């Protein structure tokens with residue numbers, strides 16, 4: 001289960017860079033007058049990108065002001081979605097899917113590997129500060145379960161050996177090649193297709 005943790009160390013102020021302020025204005029413009037609150041997810045995403053992949057509480061207050069909406073509503077959105085981090089994450093942020101298809105294909109072994117190698121608890125940095133991990137809900141790659149996302153990349157069809165190797169490389173500041181650990185192409189059958197053989201482009 002994904003656990004939200006809010007950093008005890010918070011910056012005193014947050015404001016968008018000039019570039020992100022421009023981008024936020026463009027996002028707000030996409031919505032009708034007085035419906036600017038609809039841009040909240042886009043603005044939270046910008047704040048997270050600007051701030052090393054996590055959102056300080058000051059950023060949620062800043063966004064609330066920018067969108068003329070109550071701070072608690074921005075806070076609710078930021079704490080609801082697992083893609084928003086409310087505490088610092090490592091240079092390598094490992095998100096292990098633990099929804100049913102991944103779970104029945106061995107996701108528990110992946111979380112155990114993260115606990116052993118990165119940190120006993122989710123959302124805590126590794127001793128060398130390079131990695132952190134968390135559990136998340138379905139990342140939409142169930143057909144290649146079990147899987148984990150590291151930064152923007154998917155690592156799929158994992159077993160203990162492959163996952164351990166990937167994590168240990170991260171801790172040495174090395175990034176493995178993303179994709180299927182069993183070298184499947186996308187989600188194609190492993191031993192060539194067995195149906196629709198007569199059909200071209202099937």
Ligand code: FES
Nearest residue numbers: 097102138141142
């Ligand atoms: S259940 Fe893990 S990707 Fe969907």
